[in-house]
Amino acid sequence: MTDLDKHVAQPGRDKLVKQVRAKINELGIEYIYFQFISVTGRVVGKGIPTDHWERTCEKGFQLVYGATANLFVDRHGDYIGYGPEAKELVGIPDPETFCQLPWDKKIARVYVTCFRNREERDSPGAHLTSDCRGNLRIHAQEFKKKHGYQLRVGTEPEMMWLTKNEDGSPTGKGFSKPYCYHIDQFESLRPVFMQVFKYARAMGFDMIQGDHEDAPGQLELNWMYDDVLRNADRLSTYRQICAQVAREFNLIACFMTKPFMGVSASGCHTNMSLWTGGKDVVNKLSHKSLPGMDEVFTYVEGGTNTFMPDTDDIQLPGKIGLKAIGGVMKHLGALTAIGSSTVNSYRRLWDTGFWAPVYADWGFQNRTCGLRVSAPGRFEYRSVDSMHNPYLMGSGLLKCFDDGITNNIDPGKPESRSMYEAQAAGKIVKKLPMSLGEALNRLAEDEVIKSAMPDEMYKVFHWYKNDEWEKFLGATTQWDLDTYLDCLP
Numbered sequence: 001m002t003d004l005d006k007h008v009a010q011p012g013r014d015k016l017v018k019q020v021r022a023k024i025n026e027l028g029i030e031y032i033y034f035q036f037i038s039v040t041g042r043v044v045g046k047g048i049p050t051d052h053w054e055r056t057c058e059k060g061f062q063l064v065y066g067a068t069a070n071l072f073v074d075r076h077g078d079y080i081g082y083g084p085e086a087k088e089l090v091g092i093p094d095p096e097t098f099c100q101l102p103w104d105k106k107i108a109r110v111y112v113t114c115f116r117n118r119e120e121r122d123s124p125g126a127h128l129t130s131d132c133r134g135n136l137r138i139h140a141q142e143f144k145k146k147h148g149y150q151l152r153v154g155t156e157p158e159m160m161w162l163t164k165n166e167d168g169s170p171t172g173k174g175f176s177k178p179y180c181y182h183i184d185q186f187e188s189l190r191p192v193f194m195q196v197f198k199y200a201r202a203m204g205f206d207m208i209q210g211d212h213e214d215a216p217g218q219l220e221l222n223w224m225y226d227d228v229l230r231n232a233d234r235l236s237t238y239r240q241i242c243a244q245v246a247r248e249f250n251l252i253a254c255f256m257t258k259p260f261m262g263v264s265a266s267g268c269h270t271n272m273s274l275w276t277g278g279k280d281v282v283n284k285l286s287h288k289s290l291p292g293m294d295e296v297f298t299y300v301e302g303g304t305n306t307f308m309p310d311t312d313d314i315q316l317p318g319k320i321g322l323k324a325i326g327g328v329m330k331h332l333g334a335l336t337a338i339g340s341s342t343v344n345s346y347r348r349l350w351d352t353g354f355w356a357p358v359y360a361d362w363g364f365q366n367r368t369c370g371l372r373v374s375a376p377g378r379f380e381y382r383s384v385d386s387m388h389n390p391y392l393m394g395s396g397l398l399k400c401f402d403d404g405i406t407n408n409i410d411p412g413k414p415e416s417r418s419m420y421e422a423q424a425a426g427k428i429v430k431k432l433p434m435s436l437g438e439a440l441n442r443l444a445e446d447e448v449i450k451s452a453m454p455d456e457m458y459k460v461f462h463w464y465k466n467d468e469w470e471k472f473l474g475a476t477t478q479w480d481l482d483t484y485l486d487c488l489p
Helices: 004-008 011-025 050-058 065-069 132-147 185-188 191-203 228-249 317-328 330-337 345-350 388-405 420-423 436-444 456-473 478-484
Strands: 031-037 043-049 061-064 088-093 107-115 150-164 171-173 207-212 218-223 252-256 268-277 279-282 299-300 363-364 371-375 378-381
Touching: 004 088, 004 107, 004 191, 011 050, 011 107, 031 050, 043 050, 043 061, 043 065, 043 228, 050 065, 061 065, 065 088, 065 150, 107 132, 132 150, 132 228, 132 388, 150 228, 150 388, 171 268, 171 378, 185 191, 185 207, 191 207, 191 218, 191 228, 218 228, 228 388, 252 420, 268 317, 268 388, 317 330, 317 371, 317 378, 330 363, 330 388, 436 456
Parallel strands: 031 107, 363 371
Antiparallel strands: 031 043, 061 088, 088 107, 150 171, 150 218, 150 252, 150 268, 207 218, 268 378, 279 299, 371 378
């Protein structure tokens, strides 16, 4: 059997397909978005009427391979990753991810797993390695089988709500003033974030807190941490929700990392820990009848957190945590290409004084480090911004943890001083890559992080991001004109 055949025939899937049909009938769903995630984290796919649900679950749908690279062309006019002569992928829905869209209750969405075409001469029906979501599921299963641990992740997605001109173009201004944690500015965006809150809860989010950050129109809304794949799905869904709310309020939901200089950028700090045990619990919140499958509303609870301190020093994680930090520290340079994945990402690192992580070090609650123990039992990777692809990041972290645990990597001593003070005292400090080009070079040299993007995934990622870097290097900007236009005679 091919990977595709095994996926369709996996035990219990037929029952889930029938349960979705019951949900379709109960909720009056007429149309479904069958979606997967591109190399840059975009949501792509097809829409199919619900009359064809069972047939699509068995046969799937076909779409050009290049959709995994947004079907974009490079600066030479060639399609990135796959040319027009390539076959078409097959998308097979994962019925457990079915959920109604709360802004149009006749429409639902379901995530799909992508496979190579059945008629390919090479590896027909195999898992499509440029499917980053499918890769993450495989990597998480392999990691758990090898080490016995589940990666749980909680993200802190910052983004900005920007105003628009009548023609739809951005005004260059955020909706609110850049006052961090001010309830008055938070209140000014209340209709917006309460609509996000409403939609998020309807799509399985256990929302826990939110605040106004210190850039114009910048909010951070948080939900409960969970299994790495579920959390990645929720972050992608959150972006879709924000885009819809922006349409309703005539605003721009901006996930660009650094639209304004002189104020903070939008990060997406990623908190993580490794667990054993625990059980999945359906969080029904206020729903009398769930508008989707149980899995969408499920969170893992309980178990043993292996990152908890196992000595008298409560600022140090346990032995497993230290090894995991060691793995991340070893590969921090290459991992930056995933966490800070755009040219604009590095504006965040160069605009000093706004708590952006530029140093390849770690410490307990030390925000001047790229990695910090944010609380007993978890640590926070800080060099991640709002534009990152959480599926690639999850796979990258799993590969770092595997290397650290397998090879007993020592992360070194934690830094308790400000990195600026440590430098002044003579400490030799390594910086993270300070440009996309430098980060891509570090990635090209790191086989561990490259293994998080196996085969065609790395090919697509490198092609896409290297082309982005080259386009930037070859572009004349307003800065060029302001600096050089009248420099002579």
